[in-house]
Amino acid sequence: MSNQLEALGLHKAFGTIRAVDGVDLRVPAGQVVGFLGPNGAGKSTTMKLITGFLEPDAGSVRICGDDMLQAPLAAKRHIGYLPEGAPAYPDMTAQEYLSFLAEIRDLAGSVRKQALERVFDLVHLGGVAHQRIETLSKGFKRRVGVAAALLHDPPVLILDEPTDGLDPNQKHEVRNLIRELGAEKTIVLSTHILEEVEAVCGRAIIINRGKVVFDGTPAEMDAKAPATVASNRLDWVFRTLTTTELQTQEIPS
Amino acid sequence: MKAVSTIFRREFASYFNTPLAAVFLVIFLFLCGIFTFQLGGFFERGQADLRPFFNFHPWLYLFLVPAVAMRLWAEERRLGTIELLMTLPVTMRDLVLGKFLAAWAFLAVALAMTFPLWMTVAYLGDPDNGVIVTSYLGSLLMAGAFLAIGSALSALTKNQVIAFVLCVVACFGFLFSGFPVVLDFFRGWMPDFLAEAIASLSFLGHFEAMSKGVVDLRDVLYFTLVMGVFLYINALVLDWKKAA
């Protein structure tokens, strides 16, 4: 029970593509995990399995002890999820949208009001609260998505590319926020940016073609590069691990 | 059930947040007018009733209800918001019901806006108000049945055009299953009771009974059953897409 998030033996295929091919993930409370991998490695699919949007072909997911397949409502209550691209209803304002989510998550009265104030504050959304989401810049849209994930103060956060498309200042802000939240929450975030992992994650997991190819601290990742590599050492490890693995991705017919 | 009402209110408001509601309502009322006064010979008949108006409803719905239904799930899929909905601590049943009821309520609003027609006949003559009430009820139930079919089909795709076409075709089938052309085709080789069963599936038959002022529980049950079955299929489609 010490693991807040426990995903065991996850498999998911789309037709002949094995998007997730035997992923195990055990994350204790207070750990920030950086989920790395090239495009198409299966990061988003793994997150969709963890959050219950997709059902795995095999394997199980437990969030704070609640099984996603057996007790989906209980398991989903523990999760705050930012899907890839931060989707939201374009015709609603940020205020309307977050109020809707608060209501559906059973936050009522003064609790709802406080929750909304808290997330508006955390991601600095105040100025655009009454603007339709479709008119917001990419950075603000992403913040609306992060606010939606934090609204019910969940113990587990699953963030799919939370800093994608943000400018350097916004990235910096989001990283600080994640570092703060990571003190007490369990966070899994996917990213392409390796410095981000060094900056905020206590643990890095690299997946390639649906399989975990590295699992350790950023320091351990760094140590995998030979001393002759002077700069961009994490890049070097990432490239080596995700380009030399040439196992076939197709299921033989 | 609280989640149903939360989803209902968000959905219902979303119709009026976009030009969709205005465009739809204008087209709906415009077509109602054309059908009733031009094609239906409302004045020429010299009778104070709304039969020409209600007679066209099945055909009006054939295209207008799919236009509402197509976006129900296809739009969520295209926007990616379906991922949000389905990772909320809400059951599939509540999601399907909430969205369906909102769309149905929107159609009810459109229908309610034809109220001036009723006032017109009441002013011109002495209509049988009971018949008009049951006709409205029948029309609303028929719209709901069309809508449930469309909602289930909309869950299959993220392409609204495909959803629209599928829905028109399916609704067409349900409308026409009572027509002699279709029935003659089946009667040739099917046992009579099967052909009758197909005929009894027709929306038209059930709607016509109600628009003559007869509220038969079987007609009401029929439409309710169609809605129930297709909303159930709707949830199954969503579950199936999740596991596929």
Ligand SMILES: Nc1ncnc2c1ncn2[C@@H]1O[C@H](COP(=O)(O)OP(=O)(O)O)[C@@H](O)[C@H]1O
């Ligand atoms: N709904 C889907 N249907 C078919 N293939 C999919 C679907 N979603 C993802 N894939 C495929 O699964 C693989 C993993 O995708 P994804 O998890 O999105 O990767 P990542 O997030 O690491 O970039 C890719 O090859 C992608 O094309």
Ligand SMILES: [Mg+2]
């Ligand atoms: Mg991805």
